[in-house]
């Protein structure tokens with residue numbers, strides 16, 4: 362009995378001292394496992410006289426129960442400590458600032474598109490898309506630019522090899538074909554913008570063979586030139602962050618609008634640099650007009666019933682003006698030093714409320 366008491370305190374002490382779950386399990390096997398110390402002693406009971414077996418059996422059971430209970434307690438303590446350690450090791454403090462060494466930057470073109478989308482979203486526009494490879498019909502004909510129209514030459518179109526039917530697809534020269542695709546697929550009222558890539562065979566300091574435009578289209582009942590002006594004046598002022606920015610509508614010509622107007626914003630070149638805002642000079646930034654009734658009819662709309670306005674702008678151009686980027690070609694150089702200078706922190710998403718001024722980094 363003496364021996365069993367000692368054995369019990371010895372075993373319980375070593376269990377309490379086990380410092381890992383693995384060590385505890387090894388101890389359990391060595392005591393209570395099939396060939397464990399206590400199990401072997403149990404087996405020896407078989408050779409004893411009945412009286413002796415009873416007392417020894419009871420005493421041994423006490424040892425076994427005490428050991429099992431100690432193991433349970435230690436197991437619970439070690440498991441909870443292990444969980445605490447894991448939670449501490451895996452903890453992420455989401456309130457920490459982004460590491461200063463973060464190199465990633467959002468390209469100013471992506472940023473500019475996000476800003477344009479944010480402004481028009483606020484006015485109830487949604488974003489539409491269309492394919493970069495277009496048919497002649499959508500890129501030209503449906504937009505009232507027939508085969509022999511001089512506007513076709515001005516577009517420096519990239520033509521693909523002829524299809525089996527002899528027709529040549531084009532890389533879209535503007536985002537305007539998405540006007541047609543949208544009108545074919547939906548009924549008025551329509552209020553969309555179309556930011557996207559466009560292509561022209563032209564390459565110099567102010568032209569790139571691939572560039573970006575954003576188209577806009579509003580169609581409804583009773584839409585007039587006043588809507589066009591209000592919408593575009595608001596856009597220009599919000600985009601450039603100048604509340605009293607002068608905006609001028611200058612008569613122009615586009616085959617798909619009638620009447621057409623180019624939109625200029627005020628600026629000054631006093632003191633060498635260009636400053637957008639009140640001044641004595643103008644910068645052209647947009648093409649616009651009332652959708653030509655022929656275009657409406659091409660899409661199956663009754664021009665007597667519906668009217669609309671459309672506009673188109675070059676994303677590179679408005680980005681260069683807003684962010685003072687002097688050379689168009691640098692947009693596509695993938696120069697990391699340039700990105701560090703002109704790029705934006707990726708989590709700094711623009712919104713009309715949070716501010717669109719875009720301080721850069």
Ligand code: DAH
Pocket residue numbers: 534535536537576577615617618647648649650671672673674
């Ligand atoms: N598609 C014209 C271009 O690429 C831009 C444009 C002008 C779009 C007037 C329009 C518009 O929707 O109404 O030069």
